[in-house]
Amino acid sequence: MSKRLDWLDIGKGLGMLLVMLGHADIPTPLKTYIYTFHMPLFFFLSGYLYNKDKFPSLKVFFKKRTKTLILPYLSFSFMAYLWFLLLNHFGLVNYKNNLLTPLLGSVIAERKSIWTVHSGALWFVSCLFCTELLFYFIAKIGRTKKAIGSLLLVTSVVGCLYNKMVGQPLPWNIDVAMISVGFYGAGYLFKEYNKNLERFNHLKALVLLLIVNLFTGYLNYVLTGERVDFYNSSLGNIVLFYLSAFSGIGALVILIKHMKKNKVLQYIGKNSFIYLAFHQKIVFFVFSLLIQKSIFNFESIIDHPIVEGVLFTLITVVILIPAVYIINHYFPFMLGKTTRKSMREVSLNAY
Structure with missing residues (x-):
């Protein structure tokens, strides 16, 4: 990929972080x-x-x-x-x-x-x-x-x-x-x-x-x-x-x-489809359930919804790394690609 398009991956990565943060319980x-x-x-x-x-x-x-x-x-x-x-x-x-x-x-x-x-x-x-x-x-x-x-x-x-x-x-x-x-x-x-x-x-x-x-x-x-x-x-x-x-x-x-x-934002941008699909109904749901069951007590750690929303988002980024790897390497058809070489084209043009 040419350097002139690096900003697009960064933009998608930053945008995906905002999407996840927006779905969290923030002010x-x-x-x-x-x-x-x-x-x-x-x-x-x-x-x-x-x-x-x-x-x-x-x-x-x-x-x-x-x-x-x-x-x-x-x-x-x-x-x-x-x-x-x-x-x-x-x-x-x-x-x-x-x-x-x-x-x-x-x-x-x-x-x-x-x-x-x-x-x-x-x-x-x-x-x-x-x-x-x-x-x-x-x-x-x-x-x-x-x-x-x-x-x-x-x-x-x-x-x-x-x-x-x-x-x-x-x-x-x-x-x-x-x-x-x-x-x-x-x-x-x-x-x-x-x-x-x-x-x-x-x-x-x-x-x-x-x-x-x-x-x-x-x-x-x-x-x-x-x-x-x-x-x-x-x-x-x-x-x-x-x-x-x-x-x-x-x-x-x-x-x-x-x-x-920024390699982190570019990584999220390249894999934004996976983060979009899994963060809200699966990861955030599990987080909320664990908090309700008092398994995770965020209130004892932080006492501000913005910080909690940021933690939800950042933890989700890390937790989904294995899912990103597995789908990219073993189930590429889910992303509309047949080889790892075609990953970039699909990621950029499909999302």
Whole structure:
């Protein structure tokens, strides 16, 4: 991998840490801030890696994305389903519907429903597939950068209108995909205009963007009482939502481009799919259960939710290292790859 893309792995690693921290029991202000940009950031970074030449036809697109997104999504969803059955057997989950419903639900992929009670953060993967599919058509129809930008704007407006007027999650999270494609397309256009935008790659711009992100994110929450949350179809004020999201993305991009090579963040970034799949419904669930059973008494060690959330996140990073190794070496098909050599390409282009 060329050095110019190292920052993407670092960005995904940092973004994944924010995702895990956001799923921990942390104070509302911090959670609200993280949610202003952390999911848009992932769509943006994924869009940066989109290459139209790799998808000369819709058939090729489906063939490649079935291997790198759909099959991994179904593989990890099935593992999550087996875990769910185990928890249900021991009475650790309160689920009174047919136990085959979540299994079928992995195919339906409708978040926040009885269909996907087992899959947790995996909703993002199905949404990413639909986002890429939407952008594939937008790039084919638009052809020029200006036309692509206009189509992205129209699609995002339709997505926001649906979110405000209906708000019901759709199969494969197509409702969120109509919104997230704007961030995905922005990542693609950022790459196309990268040379012209490099003049903003300095710390003064970072501080300015960070201030805009904090102010608009806070104002959005205060005025609407809603925390930005794609999973729960919550955006708050649309204008403030986009201002806080794009300013947050801009600040993070400048930050990670100024960071030195960080092997830990790059490791997490390369294996973000595995961390996404396992951290919430498995590792965090076990942590919470152990605390409830007083096996782990965090309160006797620390007395601040932020510190507890950070500990949850960092311990999860370490605990999942064996799972990362086993899946990469013995079950590579779960990540859409057949050899270790193809790991980099799959990691970057699929997530």
